[in-house]
Structure formats: C-alpha cells, structure tokens
Amino acid sequence: MEIFNQLESNVRGYCRSFPVVFESARNAVLTTVDGDDYIDFLGGAGTLNYGHNNPQFKQALIDYIEADGVTHGLDMHTGAKEAFLHSFNELILKPRDMDYKVQFTGPTGTNAVEAALKIARKNTGRQTIVSFTNGFHGVTQGSAAVTANGKYKKSIGMALPGVHFMPYDGYLGDFDTLKYFEKALQDGSSGLGHPAGVIVECIQGEGGLNAASAEWLRGLQALCRRYDMVMIVDDIQAGCGRSGRFFSFEEFGIEPDVITLSKSLGGYGLPMAIVLLKEHLDTWKPGEHNGTFRGNNHAFITARRALESYWKNDDFAQAVRSKASMVRSHLKQIQAEHGGQMKHKGRGMMQGLEMRTGELAERVCELAFERGLVIETSGSDGQVVKILAPLTIEEEQLKRGLSILSQCIADVMAEQISAAS
Template sequence: MATTKQYTMETFSQLESEVRSYSRSFPAVFERAKGYSIWDSMGKEYIDFFSGAGALNYGHNNEKMKQSLIDYIQKDGILHSLDMGTVARGEFLEKFNDIILRPRHLEYKVMFPGPTGTNAVESALKIARKVSGRTNVISFSHAFHGMTIGALSLSGNALKRKGAGIPLSNVTIMPYDNYVNGQNTIDYLKRFLLDNGSGVDFPAAIILETVQGEGGLNVASASWLKAIEELCRENGILLIVDDIQGGCGRTGTFFSFEPAEIQPDIVCLSKSIGGIGLPMALTLIKPEYDQWLPGEHNGTFRGNNLAFVAATEALDYWVDDCFSFEIQEKAEMIKQELTRIIETYPLLDGELRGRGLMQGIACKREGIAKTITKAAFDQGLIIETSGPHDEVIKLLPPLIIDQDGIQKGMAILEKSIQAVLRNGM
C-alpha cells in the first residue's frame, strides 16, 4: 500500500511566496476534512470556526454535493465553458431564481463575472459607472471589498490600500453606521453629497456590507440601511450590497439585507455560493441596469461547471425556512456563550460584535485577540481575527455545525482565554 508523503511547513517556506498568510496563522499541513472538523497529516483534529473565510458555509465535503460532483465527472460533464450555455449552468440559474429570488420578490439578472468575490465587486463598479455616467463611488470606514485595484480602492484598511502601490482614486470613504458613538452618519453623508461646496463628486453608487466581516464585525442597523436606500432612491444613486461574506445564510437569512427589507440595485455574491468551496461568484443586477455590451466584462473561468453543480445542490437548504431558523437558533447559542465569556473575564475588556454565525469578541487590550487565537489553534480550534488592529476574535463556523460542535469549539476558546490571561497577557 502506498503511503502519503509527510510534508512540513519548511516545504512552503522554501518554495512558496512570502505573501502567504493563513499558513502562518495555522502552521499545520492539513490532509482531510469533514463537516466542521479538519485533520492534519499527523492525525490531529481541529474544530473549524473559520470555514475557509466563509467559503464553506455548508461544511467540508458535504455528502450530497460531493456525490453530485462525482456523478457529473463520471458522465463526462462539461467542466470549462466560458459563458457558453451548459446544462449545469441552466439548472443553477433556474433553481436560483425559483428558490432564492422569486420567493423574496427580487428580480435580478444573474451575471457570472469571474470566480472570485473581487471579480463581482469590479463588475458592480463598472456597470454602476456605465449606467450612471459618473465615476465616484461612496464606500465606508473599515470596509473591505477585495484585493484588485477597483475593489481595493473601496477598502478602509491602510495596510491593504498601501499594497496597491498606486494612488487609489474615484472613491470617497464615509463613516459607517455608529463609526463615532452618537454621530448621525446619515446626516453627515447627506451633507457631503448635497452640498455643492463639499468637494465630494456626486457618486455613481454607494457600496456597503451590512456586517463588515474583515473590518471587525461591525453591524449596520436596519434603520441605517433603510436610510441609505432612501438616499440612493431620491438622488439616482445605485445601491450595491457586498454580500460576499455575509450572504448565503451567514447572518441567518440567505441575503444579509433581508431583515432590513431593502432591495439593492446590485448584489455581489461569492464564497459559499459555490456550495462546497469551489470558486464561483455572482453579480445580481436589476434588469433596467443590465446594460452591458456582449463581452464588455468577461473572464476565462466564469464557466466553472463543477461549481454550478455543487451550488445547485446547496440551494436545497433553502427550499423552506427550516435551515434559516436553525442558523438563528445556533446564533443565539453562540451569542449567549460569548456574552457569558465577556462577563466572566473582564480582563478581556471585550465587546460583543456581529450577527448570525458571524459573531465575535472585540478586545480592547492590544494584541490579546491574536494571542488567544494562536493559543486556540494549539488546542485544536481554527479561528481568526479581524478588525484594523486584529482586535476581534471572529467566529465563522460552518452553518451546518451542531450544538456539540459549537460547545466543543467554545470550550477550547474559553480554555485558551484562561491560559492567555493566566500568563499575564
């Protein structure tokens, strides 16, 4: 019997670019995964509170999706097709419309912009500028929308912006909801937009995340989101919601903006829309704004049929409200546990952040969140930080995780907090 070659982290440090990041945070060589667990090549099990940065909402190696992919490959199904019509593409489009869009009274044309979230954001910016004839876009403090130049220009993160190597223009950053306690950021935004002396170019679009994942799990209130939508409607500005991390059920409903009862003009989806972790992205565009010329935005890998197959299977989770209710129940369980931890360990100086299965603890003590997540990894929990100073311990467990998995992960997290505080951090 052939044996699997054992790799060490030295392989990656010697042969791979210095740009790698997660392999530094999680220094293990992983070999297999199932559900909410991952095993390294030495057989150590880790509870996954990371979910591929939100790309694995349905867990690792989902059985139904995996079998659909195996069946599709075995019958020599089309794998690569650019934007040509395929059975897999057609099945996804019809099922997405029937299960996701129509029941929510949403009418969008579906665009496949390329395989990643930043492709979706770039295409959204391009069509908004094309339709409006304007160039400026409003984004918000602590926002993150991707790593290509257009998407990066929307980011509030200084380190990531600096990595562009060029001036990032045609974007105005405004304060997000509750950026400054007690400040009405809607009035502030209105003043800048409607005052001819403000120096802010009137925008083609406003783009936002309802929950800022990378920015520190900042949550926009429903009233703030409604006010932004109203401002856009009154002034002919397109509203873009980046639901790349917050969508596909992460906050409890399929779209994160559903509780606010708004209807964006453009929606960006990626990460878990591919179901099993395969690259896929969508840009949803209201029909009246779908003014592309054929091929005006394209990409070689916008026809990832394996992703279509898995994505179609994933939609079965959304045929009724049961899965959404389950997510919300788990979210309440995590909220209660995080609240208890914050109250039990005042030295954390912690604050509850987030919504749904996208919650965490913002730690005001410098450096402690990063130290805790490192300790948690050593104990068998994969969990990351977010925020401009890596100050937020960020939980992104798979949506399919059960109560036992949540309890195991939370127990490791609490044990890690105890150890860090005991060592005087």
C-alpha cells in the same frame, strides 16, 4: 513543511497562523497528516457555510465528472448552468419577490465587486464610489480602492482615485452618520460631488464584525434613491445564510440595485461569483466585462445541490438562527465574566469578541490552535476574535469549540493580570 518555505511566496498568510499540513476535512473538522483533529471556526473565511466535503454535494459532483459533464465552457450555455439558474430563481429569487438579472463574473468575489463598480459608473456616467470606514471588498485594483484598510491599498503601489469614504454605522458612536453623508451631498464645497454609487457590507466581516442597524441600512437606501446613486450590497462573506437568512439584508426590507455573491455560493468550496443587478442597469455590451472562467460548471452542480438541500423551506435558516443565538449567549457570558473588558460584535453566525488590542486577540487564537481550534482575527488592528464556523456544524461540536475559546480567553486574561503584577 520545508517545501512551502522553500518555494511558496512570502504573501502566504493563514498558514503562518496554522503551521501544520492538513490532509482531510469533514463538516467542521480539519485533520492533519499526523491525524490530529481541529475544530474549524474559520470555515474558509466564509466559503464553507455548508461544511467541508458535504456528502449531499459530493456524489452529485462525482456523477457529473464521471459522465463527462462540461468542465469549462466560457460563458456558453450548459445544462449545469441551466439547472443552477432554475434552482436559484425558484428557491431564492421568486420566494423573496426579487427581480434581478444574473451576471456570471470571474470566480472570485473581487471580480464580482469590480463588475459592480463598473455597472454603477457605466449607468450613471459618474466616477466616484462611496465606500465606508472598515469596509473590505477585495484586493484587485478597483476593489482595493473601495477597501478601507491601508495595507491593501499600499500594496497596489499607486494612487487609487474615484472613491470617497464615509463613516459606517456606529463609527462615530450614537451619531447618525447618514446625516453627515447627506450634508456632504448637499454641500457643493464638501469635496464629495455627486457619486455614481455606494458599496456597503451589512456586516463588515474583515473590518471587525461591525453590523449595521436596520434603520441605518433603510436610511442608506433612501439616501441612494433621493440622490440617484446605485446601491451595491457586498454579500460575499455575509451572504448564503451566514446572517441567518440567505441575504444579510433580507430582514431589513431593503432592495439593493446590485448584489455581489461569491464564497459559499458554490456550496462545496468551489470558486464561483455572481452579480445580481436590476434589469434597467443591465446595459452591458456582449463581452464588455469578460473572463475565461465566467462559469465554473462543477460549482454550478454543487451550488444547485446546496440550494435544493438547504433552501427549499426555512428549516435550515431557523437552525442557523438557533446556533447564532447559542453563540451570542456564550460570547455575552464570556464578556460578563471579564467585566466588560471585551465587546461583543456581529450577528448571525458571524460573531466575535473585540479585545483591547490586536496582540491579545492574536494570543487567544494562538492558544486556541494549540488546543485544537482553528480561529482567526479581523478588524483594523486584528483586535476581534472572529467566529466563522460552518453553518452545518453539529451543536455539540459548536459547544466544544466555544468552550475551548472561553478557556483560552480566560487564560490570556490571567496572563495579562500576572504580567501586570
């Protein structure tokens, strides 16, 4: 451990919560250099939907490397890219009647968001982007501007113009926040003006597992169309099956103008990001948004295998929804056992419990780690204990992890009672 403290920057984060050295991993289990196993309810912050070292992808990647397949090719055509695009079109876009162009950005989600913001501004000639309370979209300058959490903005060290925040669904209780949004659009003295576009997460992962309703999302799309604003759905964490369907907005029948994908898109934990954009918005000049790593050919191989292994029919998605139902039932039971002192959040395999304080949530996660479960918090004050287990987790492993979590919450609540008395 000494080498990490000696050489690694203070910016490191997750390792502070999990102070061990991990050596290997398989599906939903992480193993340390000392041979200790941990159930993984973090899943690479949503990057490992198909688990660690998925054997269905591993051999394909090994074969490609051993055949001297192209590793780096800028944005040139390669066989690996061609095969991925074919599978993505046939298995994801066509079955959903989705007509989009595919833009390969740099390999991180934040780069896809940066491109999406540029697309909205470039096509409308306007500057302002509307984002939402508790939204998280990345920490590069443009993405941090549309991220709500103040700590990420502060680290930029300068003002971040061109963004206006609106209340997300449920932020003001039962009040329909879109009414306020539209009133501001209609009022020339609201200070909002005419935005270029809107960026939204259907499930706010880092923001505390706030899940927008179907009615709100449909209303937001209608608002965007009425006022000629580009609708961007950031599906970087909630996409690739996490919600129980490939896209987090599928079941609601909306059709975003722009979609950002990354994290689990690469399948194997390999970095890869894309922007899906309607053809009329594809007004880029060649190289206008570029980058050295616009095509991770190794990720193309594993991403294609993920699509062909899990998305040829609805079986995998149904299994995810079944596990999500199990998680929901378990969390609701925990909630009931503690007299409603915590709140259930999220949907799909992206659920958790909101504790009264961030300190309580942190204590739950700390105790869970001591007992062999890797799990983290989210929310504005870290008050939500957040489950992001791989979608491929075996049901028995999922039940075991949920049992550990349940006991940890019970013990933390007992600690509070004891301290109060």
